[in-house]
Amino acid sequence: MREAVAGRYIGQRVRRVEDQRLLTGRGSFVADVEPEGTVHAAFVRSPFANANIVSIDHSVASRAKGVVAIYTGAEICLLTNPFIPFSNLPGQFTPPFWALAVDRVRFVGDPVAVVLAYSRALAEDAAELVEIEYQELTPVVSIDDALRTDSEPIWPAAGSNILYEAADQFGEVDEAFRKADRVFTETFTSHRLSNQPLETRGCVAEVDPESDEVVFHAATQAGHALRWTLAAVTARQSAVKSIRALAGNRGRLKAFARGAKAALAGTGDQLKKADSSGTIHQIRKDPRTLLYLGRSFLGTLSAERFPRVVAKDIGGGFGSKGPVSREDAVILAVAMELNRSVKWIEDRVENLTDGGQARDERLTISFAVQDDGTILGMKANLVMNQGAYPGVPFNCGLFSRIMKVMLPGTYRIDAFRLDTTVVASNKGRYIPYRGPWANETWARERMLDVVARELGMSATQLRLKNMYHPSELPAKMITGPTLDPTMTAATTLQRAIELAEPAAFAAKQEDARSRGRLLGIGFATYHEAAPGPPDYTDAVTPGVGALLAEKSEISLEADGTVTIRTQQMPHGQSHETTYAQVAADQLGVPMEQVRLVWGDTKNTPFGIMGTGGSRGGPIGGGAVQFSSRALRTKILDQAADLLEANVNDLEIVDGNIHVRGVPAKGKSFAEVAAAAASAGGGIGDEPAITAEFTYNGPPQGGWACATHVCWVEIDPDTGFVTIPRYLVVEDCGEMINPAIVEGQVRGGVAQGIGAVLYEKTNYDEFGNLQSSTYMDYLMPTAMEIPEIELHHLETPSEVEANYRGVGEGGAIGAPPALTNAIENALAHLGVRITEQHLPPHRILELTGVIKPNVASR
Amino acid sequence: MNSPSATATQSAMGSLHSPIDGTATIELEVNGVGVTRRVNARLSLADFLRERLDLTGTHLGCEHGVCGACTVVLNDEAVRSCLILAVQADGSRITTIEGLAETDHDGQIISIHPIQRAMQEAHGFQCAFCAPGFLMTALCFLERNPAPTRAQIREEISGNLCRCTGYQSIIAGVETAVEIMAADRREGAQDA
Incomplete structure (x- = not known):
């Protein structure tokens, strides 16, 4: 049943918290990040839709002004694992692929090499000097091209250009069509278009040469998914080396076990429904998949460097910043190889070509x-x-x-x-x-x-x-x-x-x-x-619901303010405003007292989805509401001790916690926080009271x-x-x-x-x-x-x-x-x-x- | 794939330039502060502002003069800083988004500009990556036309792209700014 809430904020056209920085030029987008000593990347891209790479000569480009390094696909293969298919449906083939094209290009704009130089302009100058010889193949462009039985497979292991076929039937279809007075049929064709956020893709791999820390600054809709995918792709070492490293680092193994347990908490039933025949089919069609899977998995568990993803302001996405880009993996891999920070900001031509369609x-x-x-x-x-x-x-x-x-x-x-x-x-x-x-x-x-x-x-x-x-x-x-x-x-x-x-x-x-x-x-x-x-999720694909639950963490800080931590990745949806509205109503505080933390995988709860699927309000907002309520209960318990009152007699009005009708004798959130911190033996830096709630929508x-x-x-x-x-x-x-x-x-x-x-x-x-x-x-x-x-x-x-x-x-x-x-x-x-x-x-x-x-x- | 690189080696405004190393020294005023820098002749004004002056409020959306995200004010005119070379801005007065609000010596905001206030009230933007360009564009045309019709506003902002909003809230924001600025002027007149 609904609990009556005073509702000071929910339902109001509250002004956006975000605007204070975004309208004054004080936002922080990924292009604004530039650590000391950063080198800049430019990609050399294929001018052909379908071609074999015969040779690449970057000797002239390498000597160009300001060039630090050039990597081709062959070199990237030594630094990374391929991207391995994640969600395989029964009968589906999803080709594994490398971050750069290796011996073949498959679309106009396919990245073939990356040039690193002291400025973006110098990197672009040198990129033009990379000489690549191609042998053109017949392109497969339209759906009809791909369906032709004589079209050459773009991915030879697939055997054809058909990657997935399914037939689903519900109810007595033939009978319905037999019985009907009329049958109408029409074919509808939709063109290809592009998401086109005003901010293009981009990333900065910040490498501290003195430590193992790698911070991957990104414009991403899903920071945790990006982090784990990048970890899997860049963890390139032999399985033997991984196993040795793991044996020597049991703390790491335990940390992973804890993380996996937390990530899967409460989803066991869901996962049991998942059908793994797609992955088995995949491995049969392309046995190397098993090798890559094993190497990525063990490498991810044991790699010395594990990226932390940080995103701040993001200039729109509309779905395009959820997928992991091959360029992201290239930039992270070469930054770790060079042991220095690398920055890549895509231009608009690249975005229209390879930013997703x-x-x-x-x-x-x-x-x-x-x-x-x-x-x-x-x-x-x-x-x-x-x-x-x-x-x-x-x-x-x-x-x-x-x-x-x-x-x-x-x-x-x-x-x-x-x-x-x-x-x-x-x-x-x-x-x-x-x-x-x-x-x-x-x-x-x-x-x-x-x-x-x-x-x-x-x-x-x-x-x-x-x-x-x-x-x-x-x-x-x-x-x-x-x-x-x-x-x-x-x-x-x-x-x-x-x-x-x-x-x-x-x-x-x-x-x-x-x-x-x-x-x-x-x-x-x-x-x-x-x-x-x-x-619904079971109908889409059994088990996928396991990925979708969302955790909200919330804390009362020592100074009496409230911090919410979310796996959501706001990029225009105004989460800082709406989540503060939701939490403030639950807690009875002014919304200025509530702060949202997002975007840093180090201090936000795990979640694969990030922001997508219109879930920010229904799931993310619900999670904030219920975690706020859990925090309220804890705050009231603490206040009841302080006030020597029955917790059921307490109310919160404008951040003042008091016995109903006796506001003069109330306690502020800061006072309750101080009491909780001293009771917990804290020194004032840690949150005084914390609560969390994992939510996957109403029943x-x-x-x-x-x-x-x-x-x-x-x-x-x-x-x-x-x-x-x-x-x-x-x-x-x-x-x-x-x-x-x-x-x-x-x-x-x-x-x-x-x-x-x-x-x-x-x-x-x-x-x-x-x-x-x-x-x-x-x-x-x-x-x-x-x-x-x-x-x-x-x-x-x-x-x-x-x-x-x-x-x-x-x-x-x-x-x-x-x-x-x-x-x-x-x-x-x-x-x-x-x-x-x-x-x-x-x-x-x-x-x-x-x-x-x-x-x- | 690479954005077209500018190759001009000569400033239109006749600044000191070195034909040997392709650099030039420029002097200009940015947000009320005089700056002198030696720059590459091919450096765009946008890159100059962002990289040399650390004024990252000016955003680059397309780098070919269509989206308008990089719009700044150059001598009272809205210009695309991605299409202008830094050397062309020699001797000019530039205002960027950072220069709109009134700030103290430490750069802390004392009061925001009526256009900023209006956009906040009207929920003008979402991701707001495009916002700096819209604000600088609006600032310039409201100088020329302080009481525009909605149709005029629509046309004036049509050189700037926004992917989030469908523009209606931005138009409403400019209308709100017109009201606020008119009220401010009336108040100013009464005070005088």
Whole structure:
């Protein structure tokens, strides 16, 4: 049950704590870090999509001004282990790969060598002097290239360019399709795009030549995952040496055992469900995997130097700073080899080339429906283009499983089949991007509009007819997860219809058409598992839930202030503000008294996820709430001793702990801290009282839901799409800080609009990247993004800490709402929208104003 | 992959330069303080501010003049410090994000600028990597046009990219700044 809280801060548009430094130029981003004696790195990158490296000559480059060292792939092999696949699904092959290309390059931008010099400019000068001879191979670029049986495998051990195939069936699919009055099928293609945080990637490996300490300063969304991955990759020594070192260092072994036990605490049941057949399959296909695994594991246990990851301010990520970069491993390895600090800050061209790209998926969807619009079944075929190198720790496999679970959406669909294929190609790395499963929503919501049009129904009526309504909950999605009463998608749709008045719009649209103007409206509804019910993670991939619990540590300091330690990695989500709001309300102190510590693996709790998956509010915020309550209990116990009062009679108001109604005789937090410290024999530097809480969401879970409505006007002569109005009705439960929620939603919508109308990571048929600057990769500006109206439905819940995720939803809802609106505007011209990228020239092609140019797609 | 490196060896403003080693001595005023430095002719103003003066509040987002994160004020004009060479700034007056707030001798902030206050009130930014550029851009155009319409604000900030916010909160922040600055001016007029 909910505990009543005075609630001074939660729900308020509290100003951001972060702004005090970020708006005055006093932030500390990774590019601002430069230890004494740092050398700077520049990477030499492949100009070819697919080629063998014949020879590398860096003799001239090595003599260039200011050059300290140059390392090629062959040399990196002696300093590192390859990246080894982390999450293997049954039947999946994930190639192990090295931090630098060794004998072959696999995409334009593949790092081949690293140059270290006294300045970045000198390193870049010398990088141009490295002579590399390549032997070009036939590039595999598109999904169709990769699926061709005669395409040469990019990873020979895989045997083909198909890395993963799966078939999942739920319910009686064939029967549903046999019984249905109508079957509709359409194939939807989404282009490749890029996360594009304004701060590029970068890192500084700070090496103290006098000690074993290595601090890896990074812009990362997941510091602990980065730390352990880097440790595994850079722990390059023979297994024999590792075993000898371990035998001589039992303290280390014990420390690891303790760490592993803590990391796995309470997750044993989850882990038992994990299926290890994927790893076995992997080892069979490429037996070297076993050698690399053993060497990395033993090396990690015994390496002399173990990196500590530190991140401070981070300039956005949107998923791109969660994966571990190969460059990170190169920089750490060469810094340890040279025994000096090394810095690498990526430039924008590199970021557009190798900073991670996303989407690039094809979904064929069939709906079996009755003439009245009742959906009987759904079939889908998904192909994902993973590019050349798999993401670490998570690759396409995991995201395909999320799509599997989410594809039926918020609708009553009792029969569902999905066929999944993941292919390799000579493109950049596929990484998660804000709602990595988003294309399931896009394709399904697009297809529902197609079905409605074919049936002559309104798209909103078709949705409402098939959607789970609150009175039908709880229910179970056919793919497994429980839909509890927080799944309010239908309520958001109904509210959106009231606000948008689609019937009135239809009359306006008709009138506009008669005068040559093209107006359209589009709806899209989705739910997101943030936090999601416990059976959600099991449905995605059994055992993965074990990785997701999150610990919050909290302490009352000797001076009476409160410190929260989190594994979250804020990079724009304002955790310092919202977590202080949550803790201050629990503890009854001004929020200025609460400080958040994050980003340093040395003094934050372990967690693999970092910040991602819209979990900062639901999981991280919940963990803070419950750890704060545990601390409050301890503080009150201590105060009861001091005040010689019954703990049940105490209250805390504005940081004053007193017997209810007798504030004059109260004790401050500092006084309680002093008493606790002296009782504990402390000397005042250590925290006086500590508490912690490990949390993985409420037992019932919870869903974030929204309906987006987009209006468009299309210029029939230029094909230019404008958005006169955009509306979001969302339900994320209780809002800790509405201004921060609104910023998250609007920012997500802006990225979704950019995806449809402007942004495209464009490769030509040879795998050459055509969009490596902001002149070609079009980022939306203030002129392109409309005002976005927001309506909040804060559905109350018996769930305590009823915070549901808002990080990703905006970017999930916008592409279907916008593409639906565009088709709606062009419907009378016979246009069907089956692709996601719709720049003006493509609109004109679809409307027949200009001839289609296939090469431009 | 490497960013285009500038090769100019001559300052547009005729500073002392050495054709032999490609360096030049420049004198300029940064945030009200006079500085003299010998610099490489190809050093950008952004790198000069960040690396030579340790003014790391100016951020580099794209290094090819599109994103606007590196915007600073040069003689009352908003410029992209990634596209200007340090030698071109010889003899100029530069204001960076660090120079917006009023500070004491130790650099401690006494009071923040109305634009900073407004952005905080409006929740203008999220990661705020782009914020310095937006603030310097806004500062300059509000000097020219202290009472802009929303459409004018939208257009004026459209040369700066923000990936987090969708811009609405930044526009609201500029509108709040207009109000605060107008109120300050009224107060100032009354005091006079």
